[in-house]
Every structure is written in structure tokens, then in C-alpha cells.
């Protein structure tokens with residue numbers, strides 16, 4: 001036999017993923033533009049705060065995940081933990097994607113994580129991390145991509161905080177690529193993916 005089963009292939013066969021994308025949207029129901037932590041492992045907290053931590057996201061999504069993946073949305077606790085207190089949880093079911101709105105009147109999500117099937121909402125901050133033997137809950141990620149309402153995407157890796165905040169502000173107020181100043185327009189990435197991202201948008 002030339003093709004041996006590797007753990008990777010087994011994981012695919014079982015519908016499991018070792019990494020997925022987490023998104024924090026600027027509107028409810030995963031509408032419009034978003035911030036994305038790409039390719040994050042289970043249990044890593046994607047921090048989706050902006051405006052110096054004053055604003056978060058009314059809706060979040062996990063994308064390119066395995067079936068049954070558990071998406072958790074958090075609010076920040078006083079100790080500054082952006083994944084400190086669970087606000088909502090949802091499973092992808094038979095899909096590789098799910099969208100989760102924050103319960104009405106609760107504010108906004110400050111962070112999000114995903115876990116493999118089988119973990120359920122625990123309210124206590126001490127256990128809200130719900131690590132299993134294989135998943136840590138100490139990892140932190142900040143968005144590496146910001147996507148505008150029109151599907152144009154901008155890379156944030158190596159970009160300074162001030163420029164990142166400018167991009168966040170344009171994305172959050174529904175600006176399109178034509179509205180961007182030249183200083184940030186050059187950060188555009190993955191132009192071929194614009195149409196696919198627009199098709200995935202719900203508004």
C-alpha cells in the first residue's frame with residue numbers, strides 16, 4: 001500500500017479540523033464586513049475588540065471547521081480576559097460553518113473560540129475555558145485579516161496598531177475599497193477571493 005492513513009487523513013474522514021477561521025462581524029447575523037483570526041487551533045481566543053477595546057462584535061462565526069464544532073462567544077471580564085465569560089454557544093451541526101448572534105440586550109462579543117464536538121456551555125469563569133486533554137485555552141490571537149462590506153480583504157500581519165485601527169474604522173462603518181486612503185489601500189490581499197467573500201455575505 002502506497003497511501004497509508006495518517007492522523008491528518010483520519011481527522012478529515014471524521015469531519016474534524018485542527019484549525020479553523022474565527023470571525024467577528026460588524027453587524028448582526030454575520031452581515032457585512034468582519035475581522036478574522038485565520039487558521040487558529042481549538043481553544044485559542046480570537047480577540048475581536050477595536051476602538052481601544054471599547055467595541056466588539058454583535059455576531060461571530062467559525063468557518064472551515066469540522067462538523068459538530070462548538071463555537072463560543074465571550075465577553076470580557078474585569079481582569080481583562082477577552083474570553084472571560086461565555087455569552088453564547090452554538091454548534092456547526094452537519095456544516096463546516098455557523099453564525100452566532102449575541103443575545104439581545106447583552107452588548108457585544110469581545111472574543112471567540114472554537115472547540116471540537118462535545119463541549120458545552122459552562123457559565124463559571126473558572127471552567128469557561130473547558131480545556132480537554134488535547135486542547136489548551138491559553139492561546140491568544142488577534143485578527144490577521146479585516147474584510148470590508150464589499151469583500152475586499154486587508155492583511156494585518158506586521159501592521160502597526162494605529163494603521164490597524166484605521167482599517168477597522170473604515171470596515172466598521174461600511175466603507176468600500178474606493179473610500180480607503182492610499183496609506184492602507186496597499187495592504188489589500190487575496191483580490192481573487194473578493195467575489196467568493198461577497199457571495200458568503202448575508203446582507
Ligand SMILES: *[C@@H]1O[C@H](CO)[C@@H](O)[C@H](O)[C@H]1NC(C)=O
Nearest residue numbers: 166169170171173174175179
Ligand atoms: C468611516 O471611517 C473613516 C475612518 O475613521 C472616516 O474617515 C470616514 O469618514 C468614515 N465614513 C463614514 C461614511 O462615516
